[in-house]
Amino acid sequence: MNNNSNVLSENAPVSNLFGWLFGLLVLAAGVANLILVHPVPGVVYILLSLVYFPPANAVLKEKAGFSIPLAVKLLLGIVIIMFTLGVSDLGDMID
Numbered sequence: 001m002n003n004n005s006n007v008l009s010e011n012a013p014v015s016n017l018f019g020w021l022f023g024l025l026v027l028a029a030g031v032a033n034l035i036l037v038h039p040v041p042g043v044v045y046i047l048l049s050l051v052y053f054p055p056a057n058a059v060l061k062e063k064a065g066f067s068i069p070l071a072v073k074l075l076l077g078i079v080i081i082m083f084t085l086g087v088s089d090l091g092d093m094i095d
Contacts, residue, residue: 015070016054022077023052029084048080 026049034042050056051068061067 019052019054019057019073023049026052026077026080029080045080045084048076051076 026045030042030045030047030049032042033045051073057067
């Protein structure tokens with residue numbers, strides 16, 4: 001069991017880096033939606049960006065007793081990207 005925790009702790013900085021980067025990307029999309037499109041999707045994107053920030057994940061684990069699994073975060077990330085570029089009015093503004 002100790003070997004698993006060592007492997008996870010070695011990958012934690014990479015996971016945290018990707019969490020911060022994707023969280024900032026979703027936050028930027030939220031701010032862009034808030035300013036350019038409509039406040040409702042902007043607020044939703046801003047709230048969804050909290051899922052990816054490591055400190056918010058730590059608070060969720062401390063307060064609620066669980067954290068969101070990586071597979072769920074990846075699936076949510078794919079849905080966010082597809083919605084932003086395909087369905088959202090922000091995707092039309094990029095074209």
